[in-house]
Amino acid sequence: MPALLAVLEEARRQGFLGPGPVEDHVRHSQRMADLLDPPAGSMLDLGSGGGIPGLVLALAWPSSTGVLLESRHRRAEFLAESLETLGLADRFRAVDARAEDAARDPDLRSQFTLVVARGFGAPAVTAECAAGFLKAGAHLAVSEPPDTDPITPPERRWPTAPLAHLGFSPPEILKGEGTTIARLTLTTQANEKWPRRPGIPNKRPLW
Numbered sequence: 001m002p003a004l005l006a007v008l009e010e011a012r013r014q015g016f017l018g019p020g021p022v023e024d025h026v027r028h029s030q031r032m033a034d035l036l037d038p039p040a041g042s043m044l045d046l047g048s049g050g051g052i053p054g055l056v057l058a059l060a061w062p063s064s065t066g067v068l069l070e071s072r073h074r075r076a077e078f079l080a081e082s083l084e085t086l087g088l089a090d091r092f093r094a095v096d097a098r099a100e101d102a103a104r105d106p107d108l109r110s111q112f113t114l115v116v117a118r119g120f121g122a123p124a125v126t127a128e129c130a131a132g133f134l135k136a137g138a139h140l141a142v143s144e145p146p147d148t149d150p151i152t153p154p155e156r157r158w159p160t161a162p163l164a165h166l167g168f169s170p171p172e173i174l175k176g177e178g179t180t181i182a183r184l185t186l187t188t189q190a191n192e193k194w195p196r197r198p199g200i201p202n203k204r205p206l207w
Contacts, residue, residue, distance in 0.1 A: 001026075004055060007082045011050030016075050018049075018119065028143070029056030031179040032116070036141055041113035042066045044133050046099060047120035049075055051082055053143070057116065058088050065091045067108070071098045100198040103132030110135050110189055118143040123157045123182075124205035131166045131190035140168070144180040154182050162207040166194055 008025065011017040017025065032053050038061040045054030048068035058064060068083070070076040076096035083089040095102060099120075102108050115130040115138075123142070130140045144154045158171040167190050171182040195201055 003086055004059060007055065007085055008050060008052070011078065011082075014050075014074070014078065016050035016078060017052065025052045026056055028179055029053035029118075030060060031176045032118075032141070032143060032181060033057050033060035035174045035176050035179065035181050036114070036116075036139075036183070038064055039066075039112075039114035041135070041138075042111060043114040043116060044069055044108075044112045046115055046117040046126065046130055046133075047071070048079055048094070049119070051079055053116055053118050054079075054092070055082060055086065055088070058083075058092050059086065066112070068092060068094045069099060069102055070094065070096060098198045099129035100195045100201065103129060103195055108133060113138040115140045116143075117141070121202065122205060124162065124207045125201045127158070127163060127166055127168060127184065128195045128201040128206060131168070131186060131194045134186040134190065136186060136189045138186055140184045140186065142182045142184075144173075144182055146178070146180075154180060158182055158184065159207055165206065166190065 008022045043066035045068045048054045048070045054068040068079045076094050079094035083092050109132055112133045115133050117126050120126050154173050160170050167186050167188045168184040169187050171184050174181040
């Protein structure tokens with residue numbers, strides 16, 4: 001844990017980690033690990049930034065393997081160094097690429113049993129970008145924002161019809177202390193048209 005905290009404090013110093021105490025970020029990620037089953041295959045952290053939740057999940061699930069995906073070069077370099085520092089480089093690697101491009105890489109497309117995301121983007125953007133990485137029957141697990149309006153529950157952030165268009169089932173909402181996760185299952189392998197070209201999922205979201 002001291003090594004992880006030191007890595008995340010450096011991420012904070014370099015502007016790669018959001019506001020709030022580093023310990024709070026770790027606790028939230030650990031609650032994600034508690035709510036989710038360790039993946040049977042590889043996992044991908046979508047837009048890993050300073051390594052949250054990917055680094056914490058990698059440590060919490062010692063038999064797991066996977067990828068920390070980050071489109072900003074300096075952050076991707078930092079993630080690669082952090083994996084070495086934490087002794088995780090034999091199981092995880094950092095990939096420096098946009099999600100829309102990486103999801104068409106044959107080494108990454110339809111290769112993962114779990115994609116996790118925290119703060120990657122709006123639900124429509126996250127779902128579209130994640131679909132190309134997942135195997136049929138695999139899961140997308142998204143940390144829901146803590147300030148979600150109670151009048152707009154997580155289920156309404158993930159509407160059934162457009163999710164089905166991407167191949168996802170309706171979300172299962174998992175709740176723990178201070179943590180809510182929307183877990184979606186990709187029922188069939190994603191159509192080749194998903195995701196669309198870089199920037200389009202954000203400019204023209206499906207919902």
